Amino acid sequence: EDQVTQSPEALRLQEGESSSLNCSYTVSGLRGLFWYRQDPGKGPEFLFTLYSAGEEKEKERLKATLTKKESFLHITAPKPEDSATYLCAVPYNQGGKLIFGQGTELSVKP
Amino acid sequence: GAVVSQHPSRVICKSGTSVKIECRSLDFQATTMFWYRQFPKQSLMLMATSNEGSKATYEQGVEKDKFLINHASLTLSTLTVTSAHPEDSSFYICSAHDSQETQYFGPGTRLLVL
Numbered sequence: 001e002d003q004v005t006q007s008p009e010a011l012r013l014q015e016g017e018s019s020s021l022n023c024s025y026t027v028s029g030l031r032g033l034f035w036y037r038q039d040p041g042k043g044p045e046f047l048f049t050l051y052s053a054g055e056e057k058e059k060e061r062l063k064a065t066l067t068k069k070e071s072f073l074h075i076t077a078p079k080p081e082d083s084a085t086y087l088c089a090v091p092y093n094q095g096g097k098l099i100f101g102q103g104t105e106l107s108v109k110p
Numbered sequence: 111g112a113v114v115s116q117h118p119s120r121v122i123c124k125s126g127t128s129v130k131i132e133c134r135s136l137d138f139q140a141t142t143m144f145w146y147r148q149f150p151k152q153s154l155m156l157m158a159t160s161n162e163g164s165k166a167t168y169e170q171g172v173e174k175d176k177f178l179i180n181h182a183s184l185t186l187s188t189l190t191v192t193s194a195h196p197e198d199s200s201f202y203i204c205s206a207h208d209s210q211e212t213q214y215f216g217p218g219t220r221l222l223v224l
Binding site: 043087 | 114142144156201203212215216218220
């Protein structure tokens with residue numbers, strides 16, 4: 001069964017304290033792994049797409065990496081404005097449907 | 111990145127009335143759009159896939175007669191919650207995927223049924 005699991009569920013960091021979020025997946029024939037950021041009361045905001053093991057993408061303080069079984073979202077020297085829920089998702093059929101993980105709620109304190 | 115809009119952003123209605131939510135892809139054409147529902151502190155739950163020019167396909171357990179979906183053009187899909195009841199109160203989010211199959215999400219619509 002296709003599945004996406006994120007850990008930890010919640011993460012509290014001090015400003016400047018780097019860390020990583022994990023997204024483990026089991027899906028046959030990976031056609032991409034997506035990372036989104038969601039602020040309270042808003043729709044998810046697209047961050048990255050990764051397609052193959054070894055691929056890395058960066059945006060400001062965020063870097064996403066992909067292996068054959070999991071993806072990491074590394075946050076370097078986070079700021080309070082990085083506080084949000086981070087979601088990962090993978091497509092599970094040709095129609096573009098996504099399976100979402102439960103998300104990691106990140107809180108960065110000044 | 112691509113932009114998806116939703117309208118209204120928030121709606122309050124009386125029990126038994128119908129509510130229509132619009133989802134538009136502003137700078138790209140979307141043959142497929144998706145409708146999600148999200149409860150507090152939970153992840154997104156896919157309700158249905160909206161296909162331009164054809165009937166929507168609903169996920170298991172979603173009442174197609176209660177949640178009417180119309181995808182009349184390549185940039186517009188609508189979700190109508192018919193005869194809304196308090197248990198339909200939720201955060202509804204649409205998305206559209208571009209040619210790279212990346213899904214871009216709208217800002218969401220908060221529905222409160224009294």
